[in-house]
Structures are given as structure tokens and as C-alpha cells.
Amino acid sequence: MSVELYPDHKAILHFQDSLKVYEIDFLDYLTEFLLHDEYAKRQFEIYVKPTLGHSAFDFIVLEPNQAIYSFQTPENLEQFQINQETFDYFMNQRLYTLSPAFQRRIQQTIFEKQQEKKEIVIKQLFYVYEESLLEEIYEEGFEDAILITSKDFKEDFSTLNDVFSVPQNSSVQLTDVETEEIKERLNPNTNIEHYISKSLPRDYQDYAKSKSQARQKFKGPHGSGKTLLLTKRVINCANRLKENGRILVISGNISKVNDLKNLITAEDGRSLQELGIDISSFQELAPANRKYQALFIDDAQYLKTAWIDYLLEHYLIEMTEENDYEYIVMADEAQLPVVPKIFGPYHTLKHDLRRINKMLKDSREIFLSILNR
Incomplete structure (x- = not known):
């Protein structure tokens, strides 16, 4: 089992756009959760504010050869809606990956199969730290979104366990090639040494x-x-x-x-x-x-x-x-x-x-x- 952070803590402290207090709390909650015993045989890589040209992604968790989990931390309803729209753009225009080569490959598959894989291998979640914002989201009819609060990390793990459950069918998992291409996009610091x-x-x-x-x-x-x-x-x-x-x-x-x-x-x-x-x-x-x-x-x-x-x-x-x-x-x-x-x-x-x-x-x-x- 391992949970790796990209970039490391030292680099995160020097981000030009510093993490807000609630984002630091979320990162601590998420790291601690993924270290639970039930995930002991799995590997996770947490990418903080990954620079993808897509400003919607605050945190991305990559489980190699398995799935991607996108976490956004909106401060208000407008930001929540913008993040939803950008994620939809990402899914519809860029498919479920970050590489044009992926797009060409996936387009050769049956559309229904493509939709099935997209929905399973990339998951969108929102961490909401204020009760008032949570109420606003529900009032606006966004109850279908997966909303996570601090209580999900402290009291009831059922939502998170459901999100991080994975099918055993390899046809709906990330392949080795897909994993490597995504990692190259998410972490462009691998060749420095x-x-x-x-x-x-x-x-x-x-x-x-x-x-x-x-x-x-x-x-x-x-x-x-x-x-x-x-x-x-x-x-x-x-x-x-x-x-x-x-x-x-x-x-x-x-x-x-x-x-x-x-x-x-x-x-x-x-x-x-x-x-x-x-x-x-x-x-x-x-x-x-x-x-x-x-x-x-x-x-x-x-x-x-x-x-x-x-x-x-x-x-x-x-x-x-x-x-x-x-x-x-x-x-x-x-x-x-x-x-x-x-x-x-x-x-x-x-x-x-x-x-x-x-x-x-x-x-x-x-x-x-x-x-x-």
C-alpha cells in the first residue's frame, strides 16, 4: 500500500496560489482515509492543483491501471457550477483522458462501451466544507453530484468506500499505456534528475x-x-x-x-x-x-x-x-x-x-x- 503526493509537501508550501485552510484539511483527510487497512493492497497518487490547462481540477487521485478520481473544492455556488461545466467539457470534448492519442483510440470503440468506461474510470466529487453551500447546492437541484463533507471522513465512510470501490473487470480499468500517459501529463517533473x-x-x-x-x-x-x-x-x-x-x-x-x-x-x-x-x-x-x-x-x-x-x-x-x-x-x-x-x-x-x-x-x-x- 502507498499514498504518494505530487508535488511533495515542500513544493506545496511554495505554491504561487497557496492552498486555503479547508483545502489543507481536505488533503489531510483524504490521505488518512486512503491509508485505511481496507486499501492496504492498493496504490494511490494524489496530484495537488495539477496544471492541465483545466482550472477545474483542484485535486486528482490516480490509481494506476484502475481509475481517476477528480476532487473539486468550490467556495460558492457559482464556482460549483463552473466546475461542473468544465468537467462536462473535459468528459465530452477530451473524453476521459488527457491525450489526443487516447481520443483517437477510444473513438474506434463502440460508443456504449466508451460511455461505460468513461463513467467508471473517471469519477467527479466535490468537497463542501460549509453547510450553507451544501444547502444551496441541494436547493438548485444538483443532488445527483457526489458531495463529500468532513463528516464523510470522520463518521460515516460509506460514500467514500462506494466511490473507491472498483470492478474486477479489466475491460473497464485504465490500461498500462493510459496510466503512463496520464502520469506524464499530471507530473511533468520526472526528467529533472x-x-x-x-x-x-x-x-x-x-x-x-x-x-x-x-x-x-x-x-x-x-x-x-x-x-x-x-x-x-x-x-x-x-x-x-x-x-x-x-x-x-x-x-x-x-x-x-x-x-x-x-x-x-x-x-x-x-x-x-x-x-x-x-x-x-x-x-x-x-x-x-x-x-x-x-x-x-x-x-x-x-x-x-x-x-x-x-x-x-x-x-x-x-x-x-x-x-x-x-x-x-x-x-x-x-x-x-x-x-x-x-x-x-x-x-x-x-x-x-x-x-x-x-x-x-x-x-x-x-x-x-x-x-x-
Whole structure:
């Protein structure tokens, strides 16, 4: 039996959006419950405020090769309704998983089977800490939602035991592949120990500096370091803003979302929650509860101009003289998009970082071979 916490307690204490007292209580209740003897042979991973591009998920419990349990902790009725809508979006548009590859695979199955699996392997629950909110939810006719209170953790475990009961039929469980893909999305910090930080060419250094009220667009061929430059600048922006605002990073290439998560966490060494960064593709983005202080777009050539306009209108704070914003765009020079609200020419990135990195790797190997003689 094991219950693992992601990120760890130390990282959680440094979240940019600190956990509220009732959320800390809930996390303690949940951890203690999953350590009960009846769950001794099962494994659970608790992900705190996972950055999925879906703001509705406050806590996600993953039981490898079995199921996902989504817990939300609304403070009021409006937040409860928003969380319901976002979860419905997640289930209907993204199916029950977080990966486009999953979507394609599941769409090949019979619809009824798909519905059965979705309903069993991903479960939505709400932790309600105030009696008045509980009454409001019932009055509004949301009694079908699974509502958990502190009493369920202290007095009567029947609701929780029912939620965490699992069928033995393997056809309605998460597969090994599904589990691994979900874990990669939920915890993008797994490659930090083996990652070697990459440096930028000297003439890129100024571009990597985060600046208030900056609007800049960069172009370059494949391998010129656009994504690495964006990574460095995003981290510098997080350090500059500290706790004053969150950052949204959009990957125009939907298949590179995971790579961006891994690269940023590996380069900095902190979790995305500590940095205050959300990373998503445009297609996977759910409605924002509040606007972001900074917007970074990688591979913008895959986005329509209207999509970027939409991001500016609905996700970035107003770019006025009074506001501290930052708006940065990277695009391939062979397919330059029209970038709204950034005037003037693109900054050009000319270095071939693939060739430079290969030379450095070859030099390192030669040096090590000499040392080992």
C-alpha cells in the first residue's frame, strides 16, 4: 500500500496560489482515509492543483491501471457550477483522458462501451466544507453530484468506500499505456534528475530577459532555439512576477504540450504550480476563471489569427499602460502567421542549435574518452 503526493509537501508550501485552510484539511483527510487497512493492497497518487490547462481540477487521485478520481473544492455556488461545466467539457470534448492519442483510440470503440468506461474510470466529487453551500447546492437541484463533507471522513465512510470501490473487470480499468500517459501529463517533473541544462547563444541572452509591457515576436528555422528561448523567458517571467500574476503558455503544436512542461520544469527545477505557469494547447484550453499576467505562444504558425485574438481577449489582462503584462510569440519562419497587437518586424533567430549541441556533445565524449585512457 502507498499514498504518494505530487508535488511533495515542500513544493506545496511554495505554491504561487497557496492552498486555503479547508483545502489543507481536505488533503489531510483524504490521505488518512486512503491509508485505511481496507486499501492496504492498493496504490494511490494524489496530484495537488495539477496544471492541465483545466482550472477545474483542484485535486486528482490516480490509481494506476484502475481509475481517476477528480476532487473539486468550490467556495460558492457559482464556482460549483463552473466546475461542473468544465468537467462536462473535459468528459465530452477530451473524453476521459488527457491525450489526443487516447481520443483517437477510444473513438474506434463502440460508443456504449466508451460511455461505460468513461463513467467508471473517471469519477467527479466535490468537497463542501460549509453547510450553507451544501444547502444551496441541494436547493438548485444538483443532488445527483457526489458531495463529500468532513463528516464523510470522520463518521460515516460509506460514500467514500462506494466511490473507491472498483470492478474486477479489466475491460473497464485504465490500461498500462493510459496510466503512463496520464502520469506524464499530471507530473511533468520526472526528467529533472537526468536533464542537462542548455545554454543560449550570447546574442539570444537579451531576448531571454523578461520585461514588463513587452510585446515581441520571434522567427527562425527549425532548430534555431525558439522553444528553448521561450522556456528561458517564461522562467524569467515567473521569477519577475513572483506572486503577482500567473503565466499562460500555449503550444501551437498540440503534440508538444508535454515537451514544454518537461522542459520548463527541468530547466528550473520547480513545479509548474510553484512557478505559477499553466501550459496547454489552444484546443485543450478550458475557460479561464481569471486572466493571466503573461501570454507566451510557441509554434504560433499552427494557430489562426482569430485564435490568437481570442486568447488576448479572454485570457490575457488588458495591455494598457497601467498593467504589468508580457506577450511573446514564437513562429517558424517558413509559415509566419499574422500576429495581432505586435507591430513591426519579427526578431530573427539565426543559430543552428542542433549543430552547436552536437558539436558540444561530440567534444564532451572525446574529452571523457581521453580521461578514461
